Amino acid sequence: MLVAVIALVSLAGIFGLLLGFTALKFKVEGDPVIDQIDALLPQTQCGQCTYPGCRPYATAIANGEADINQCPPGGEVTIVALSDLLGVEAKPLNDDHGTHEDIPTVVIVQEDICIGCTLCIQACPVDAIIGGAKQIHTVIEKECTGCNLCIPPCPVDCIDIIPRPTAAAIWHPPLPGGPVTGANPS
């Protein structure tokens, strides 16, 4: 009896120390769940989810403060991926935050109108607009996420939304019609 008690207690002690040691030694920096959620978000940094960027939204989801259906650019694909990751029910996109566009968009500066005020440059979350004060600005199409955050600050309304040229030019092989249900016609 006593031997058993001593054995168990000492085992518990050894494992406790081991666990404590590993917890310190192999401490995980940051929250992996936030990283995983962030990896699924489209990184437009548009703020339509009401958070100032994708990572803050990921943090809010991880803390249970935000729902998974607040990301219009991600649309259904992102919602399904998040529901898979977090083990929660997928639900339709919350319309309050915006609607999902199938064709990705970018912005373009109308260079004959631009006055070079740099306000859009300051608004761009991914540094995709270049130009100096009183110089014409231009958008790096490759880097533009289509968040449209540069549009409200523009004092002369010279920024337009266009379908992303590289995406729009490619032909999209359609999904076939699907089976005819009901009686076999042949």
Add this chain to the structure above:
Amino acid sequence: MSSSNQKITPFHGGLHLDGHKQVSTQTPIASIPVPQYLHIPVPHNSEVTATVGEHVLRGQALTTSSNSMTPAIHASSSGTVRAIEMHAVVNRSGQLLDCISIETDGNDKSIEPLAALKPSADNKQECLDRLRECGIVGLGGAGFPTAIKVATDKSIDTLIINAVECEPYITCDDMLMQEQASRVINGAETLASIVSAKEVLIGIEDNKPEAIKAMQAAASNAERGKIVIVPTIYPSGGEKQLIQLLTGKEVPSGGLPADLGVVCVNTATATASYDALHQGLALTERIITVTGAGVKKPGNYLTRLGTPISKLLDFAETDHKVYQQLRMGGPLMGIPVKDTSSPVVKITNCILAEAAQPQHAEQPCIRCGDCVRVCPAKLLPQQLYWFTRATEFEKAEDHGLFDCIECGCCDYVCPSNIPLVDYYRHAKFEANNIKSERIRSDRARIRFEQREQRLERKAEEKAALRAAKLKKLKEREEAKAAQQEGTQDNKQDEIAAALARVKAKKEKTND
């Protein structure tokens, strides 16, 4: 060397199909006259160097490209460039493409051919540049630039010449071998020298006895070149399938034949490569099979690239009321022709007029597994189909979606008439799209984080600067205060001294 005792390793699945090949092999190859207008599609990533109104000669390059993937295109007869504008072409999307339209002058004058180039181990780069310059691409149907295929720096043991031509109706390679076997062998020799291949295997399906005879006769004089007869099973002409048949080795998923020390090139491509190196000629014509329902003179026609398909059909005396649909290519992998004004291009091996076939609507999949039995890539077509319908493209990719060669065997056997390959094309596009969007979003994340860091750093720097300035100001004020104090002390001293002097004076006068 022309024996055919090579061991054949069969591949999984495949179909035994009616060849319908004898229809178009009864007459020798005929030349189609140069049409009045040629329409030559401009490839992607190319810049048009020709200008409207310019007079061009046959073999003159019309585009340049900084991308080594893109071979040049050439005027296929002499004439005047009339327009560079959107024109109908044969593609699955039905989108128009930029085409260079040339009004031919009937003289058919050519540019001076380039100097002959004898390939050896020393001038590989020169040969590759020549292949690109002359616009040589895979003429079997895929159109992959030959220069890139043979540019591999892996050591190549075997060059395989793909003379299988497994798809029904198509006979252009068959006729090329029957009539110009020595050119094919020369082409094989040329390419073998470029890649320094030790052996050359020429795979021909056993339904082409005439071509086999001609090739064996031609190969008997050649240094390298062994004719291997393969059984007639569709798709034995698929690159991976032919490599397995001849070498017993399987090209790994996501790998290239060069990984196995093999390079596989189509017959007509080999001939065109010979012309490019030894004759200095650009690719401006090819042999095209015209056959099918309503074609009164089926056969093979040497056609200038850019010739409208309608001219080809007219020359073969096609009754337009008989056929229901035209295809560019064979019945399984061919692309439907929507507009007969579309030009023939480098990959046009066949124009097939298809008779009306009973149309069956797509029915639900019953999981019979017939598609699994015929799939030459050893995939699970029905599984890929379900993943595609469920928009689970990443799972489809895990199940080998990108190993699908789109041969159409599964479509052919499906009892529910499901257009399976159309589903896979859609899935491949979506899977690639997801990947490229992920790359884009990863880049956006990094840029966002870097911007945040920069803003933070700037704010810190500003704060530090402000703190430093405040400190300086404070120090200066303190110093000023200290100085002021110091001057006051001095004044008081002076006053005290003056007072003392006055006092002393007073005392003196009092004395």
